[in-house]
Amino acid sequence: MKKVDLSIDFCGVKCENPFFLSSSPVGNHAEMCARAFDAGWGGIVYKTLNIESSFKIVMPSPRLNAYHYNDKRFVGLQNAEQITDRNIADNIEDIKNLKKNYPTKVLVSSIMGFNDDDWRTLAKMSEDAGADMLELNFSCPQMARKDAGHRIGQDFNAVTHFTEVVKKNTNLPVMAKLTPNITDMIPVAQCAKDGGADAIAAINTVRAITDVDINNFTPLPNIHGHSGITGFSGAAVKPIGLRFVSELFNSPTLKLPISAIGGIETWVDALHYLLLGGRTLQVTTAIMRYGYRIVEDLIEGLSDFMIERNILTIDELVGKAAGKLIDPSDFSTRFQVVSQIDENKCIGCGQCFISCQDGGNQAIKFDSETRKAEVDESRCVGCLLCKHVCPVWDCVSHKEVDTQSEKHAAIF
Numbered sequence: 484m485k486k487v488d489l490s491i492d493f494c495g496v497k498c499e500n501p502f503f504l505s506s507s508p509v510g511n512h513a514e515m516c517a518r519a520f521d522a523g524w525g526g527i528v529y530k531t532l533n534i535e536s537s538f539k540i541v542m543p544s545p546r547l548n549a550y551h552y553n554d555k556r557f558v559g560l561q562n563a564e565q566i567t568d569r570n571i572a573d574n575i576e577d578i579k580n581l582k583k584n585y586p587t588k589v590l591v592s593s594i595m596g597f598n599d600d601d602w603r604t605l606a607k608m609s610e611d612a613g614a615d616m617l618e619l620n621f622s623c624p625q626m627a628r629k630d631a632g633h634r635i636g637q638d639f640n641a642v643t644h645f646t647e648v649v650k651k652n653t654n655l656p657v658m659a660k661l662t663p664n665i666t667d668m669i670p671v672a673q674c675a676k677d678g679g680a681d682a683i684a685a686i687n688t689v690r691a692i693t694d695v696d697i698n699n700f701t702p703l704p705n706i707h708g709h710s711g712i713t714g715f716s717g718a719a720v721k722p723i724g725l726r727f728v729s730e731l732f733n734s735p736t737l738k739l740p741i742s743a744i745g746g747i748e749t750w751v752d753a754l755h756y757l758l759l760g761g762r763t764l765q766v767t768t769a770i771m772r773y774g775y776r777i778v779e780d781l782i783e784g785l786s787d788f789m790i791e792r793n794i795l796t797i798d799e800l801v802g803k804a805a806g807k808l809i810d811p812s813d814f815s816t817r818f819q820v821v822s823q824i825d826e827n828k829c830i831g832c833g834q835c836f837i838s839c840q841d842g843g844n845q846a847i848k849f850d851s852e853t854r855k856a857e858v859d860e861s862r863c864v865g866c867l868l869c870k871h872v873c874p875v876w877d878c879v880s881h882k883e884v885d886t887q888s889e890k891h892a893a894i895f
């Protein structure tokens with residue numbers, strides 16, 4: 484039987500698989516990281532380091548609020564957490580021990596300084612402790628300082644400057660972790676590259692509000708009577724993450740490897756990110772929800788998929804779908820589609836009729852006696868709303884129409 488190779492080279496660092504913990508409480512200290520390595524993760528981005536003499540971190544609490552949507556729990560997670568509140572000596576000792584005990588695993592030290600000296604010191608201490616790479620945190624959206632985190636990540640000169648400061652003081656490859664709380668990530672990624680960055684990590688959390696307590700009119704999490712617009716992560720942010728990762732990958736000038744982050748829960752999520760340009764994949768929220776063992780499914784699912792497709796290396800997947808993204812102004816309009824309902828699969832619920840009536844082009848006829856749904860092709864504009872609302876997954880399909888030879892409702 485063929486064996487797939489999940490290993491990948493990232494900025495010259497050999498990773499046994501592309502699956503990493505992203506910097507967060509899931510990689511807070513050595514004992515946790517050791518359990519993650521034992522579970523099978525190829526690498527860890529350690530919880531962002533801080534020099535407490537420069538700025539003492541005190542976390543607000545409660546610091547989390549989960550976003551539940553109807554019956555689906557934990558679709559996303561809002562957090563008000565900052566970088567590590569552990570002291571630098573303990574963290575550095577932990578990194579040293581981890582590298583001693585797990586020499587073949589990859590340990591990335593995430594760092595955040597508040598001045599040149601901090602960045603220099605954190606880079607040097609991480610390198611001396613044996614870290615394989617550095618990740619520069621330009622993206623935490625809830626630092627208790629106004630000159631830090633995602634505000635730095637929106638200040639192009641600061642991104643270039645601090646990246647340069649770090650690069651001059653380390654031999655390690657350096658990744659800039661960027662914020663999605665910006666209209667366009669390419670210019671700031673380019674600034675990181677100008678400062679010498681070897682790779683980009685994206686995304687950090689999306690600034691958001693997940694809930695409001697309607698009894699006391701206070702958004703959540705309720706932190707002693709107040710709340711804030713803070714970082715949102717998990718499955719709900721995956722579409723935003725995919726967007727940024729593909730844009731970074733497709734940039735004709737950037738050409739840096741990407742460590743992809745945002746809502747990865749299953750091997751299919753992982754595959755999506757690889758296909759759109761991620762080389763390594765980082766995870767937090769799904770681990771907070773399900774634990775380190777999700778890596779077993781990530782590895783097994785991706786391996787099985789690759790074997791089935793005769794794809795033997797991760798490199799063969801990276802960016803393979805990214806080239807299919809074009810500007811919406813370039814979409815073909817000559818080829819249109821019309822929907823088709825499989826009458827053997829239809830359960831006669833009428834949902835497609837309601838949606839097409841009130842949100843489509845009134846192209847479905849529905850007989851309330853026989854409960855039969857039928858598409859009127861002369862009215863169907865091919866939006867496929869009916870397919871997306873149908874509760875039977877493969878009941879509604881579509882066929883393509885070449886408008887040069889056939890009439891179509893979208894071409895008047």
Ligand SMILES: Cc1cc2nc3c(=O)[nH]c(=O)nc-3n(C[C@H](O)[C@H](O)[C@H](O)COP(=O)(O)O)c2cc1C
Nearest residue numbers: 505506507531562566687716717745746766767768
């Ligand atoms: C509770 C919590 C704490 C986090 N702390 C950090 C941090 O210290 N440094 C950092 O770069 N990112 C931090 N992040 C962001 C994650 O590393 C990651 O970028 C984000 O959660 C999106 O990935 P996910 O959807 O897999 O969680 C934190 C996220 C969460 C949920």
Ligand code: SF4
Nearest residue numbers: 839843863866867869
């Ligand atoms: S594709 Fe759109 S217009 Fe056509 S039947 Fe479905 S909902 Fe109606």
Ligand code: SF4
Nearest residue numbers: 829830832833835873
């Ligand atoms: S939504 Fe699907 S199952 Fe329901 S009537 Fe329409 S085609 Fe049939």
